[in-house]
Amino acid sequence: MLLEVLTPEKKLYSGEVYGVQLPGIDGLFEVLDKHAPLIAALGKGRMKVLKDKTNSEFYNIEGGFVEVLRNKATVLVEGASAL
Amino acid sequence: MSGQLKEVRNRIKSTQSNLQITKAMKMVSAAKLRRAQDAILLMRPYALKLQEMLQNIVSSSEGSIELKLAAQRPVEKVLIVVITSDRGLCGAYNSNLIKLAKQVIREKYEEQFAKGHVEILPIGKKGYEHFSKTGYKLNDTFWHLFAHLDFDHVKQAAAFAMEGFINGTYDAVDIIYSEFKNAATQRFVTEQFLPVARVENTDSKAARADFIFEPEKNTLIAELMPKILNTQLYKAMLDANASEHGARMTAMDKATENANELLRSYKISYNRARQAAITTELTEIVSGAAALEG
Numbered sequence: 001m002l003l004e005v006l007t008p009e010k011k012l013y014s015g016e017v018y019g020v021q022l023p024g025i026d027g028l029f030e031v032l033d034k035h036a037p038l039i040a041a042l043g044k045g046r047m048k049v050l051k052d053k054t055n056s057e058f059y060n061i062e063g064g065f066v067e068v069l070r071n072k073a074t075v076l077v078e079g080a081s082a083l
Numbered sequence: 084m085s086g087q088l089k090e091v092r093n094r095i096k097s098t099q100s101n102l103q104i105t106k107a108m109k110m111v112s113a114a115k116l117r118r119a120q121d122a123i124l125l126m127r128p129y130a131l132k133l134q135e136m137l138q139n140i141v142s143s144s145e146g147s148i149e150l151k152l153a154a155q156r157p158v159e160k161v162l163i164v165v166i167t168s169d170r171g172l173c174g175a176y177n178s179n180l181i182k183l184a185k186q187v188i189r190e191k192y193e194e195q196f197a198k199g200h201v202e203i204l205p206i207g208k209k210g211y212e213h214f215s216k217t218g219y220k221l222n223d224t225f226w227h228l229f230a231h232l233d234f235d236h237v238k239q240a241a242a243f244a245m246e247g248f249i250n251g252t253y254d255a256v257d258i259i260y261s262e263f264k265n266a267a268t269q270r271f272v273t274e275q276f277l278p279v280a281r282v283e284n285t286d287s288k289a290a291r292a293d294f295i296f297e298p299e300k301n302t303l304i305a306e307l308m309p310k311i312l313n314t315q316l317y318k319a320m321l322d323a324n325a326s327e328h329g330a331r332m333t334a335m336d337k338a339t340e341n342a343n344e345l346l347r348s349y350k351i352s353y354n355r356a357r358q359a360a361i362t363t364e365l366t367e368i369v370s371g372a373a374a375l376e377g
Contacts, residue, residue: 006128007234008126008313009122009125009126009233010125011125025298025306037292039136039294039297040295040298041303041306065133065136065307067136069292069294070292074132076129076136076310078234078238079235
């Protein structure tokens, strides 16, 4: 699936990924390929981008939102930094 | 005669150094403008997606959504955010913004102003200086926001306005700034910041996806709204920044043009004076020689 991470200052990440783990307001959850349409609020925490089954990258994010639609996840956060 | 010559020469010199300055400033502004425009372009996908998300939530819910930030109260206390620039030499940019601010106060908030309930929050040194001299009710917390123009700082200003609105310090918040069209034209606008305009359900026919909402919609929108407002103020700041550099670029371009024109006319009068001086000198020599010969 396609993952896009946007902040007001720049596009942080854009690319094909296996899945992404996100700190939802009510707890951690994971979005994988062909996930149902979803809009969720995110809390402050760590986002894990699963590039494939073995490789992953971490980002620290401040609160934001995620929208999953047609196999594309868009993460909107006000601030983020790679770990 | 040579006195006149010297005077013209001095003038040419000073015009030339003027020209150098305006030319350099124009080029610096052009570079800064490009950077400011890039920042706007980088922000756009985020802003669009945020709007789209709001639209998606609203269109899949029925009835109106109650929001603290959209509460319509009788307007008694007003906060007006006036975004000007920190530096001058940008033509009529700042004075136009200040004029618009005063016009808005006069026409839209006359009653509130008479009671002393209009507060001005200037951003940018020029507006701050102007309004602090002219005896308006002033809030000077954020006037230096352009010194570090990034999302985190802008967010603080937005948070201040939202807090003030929620706890009843202000019943309405307007932003006055210059929208960026292109380098040569700015559009000075007044935008309602708070209360938030009601979100209409626009795309009712569109094939909506069956979204899962996490947490439920009302909480989600309550979370989303402040983010949208942050972005709105950030966009206004970026637009103002680009407009400022655009305005300065045009002003400096005009100044360079004028200096060139001036220089041309000075050169003509310089040459004329030089010619005249030579002619007189020649006449003097010739007549002197003639007198010697007898």
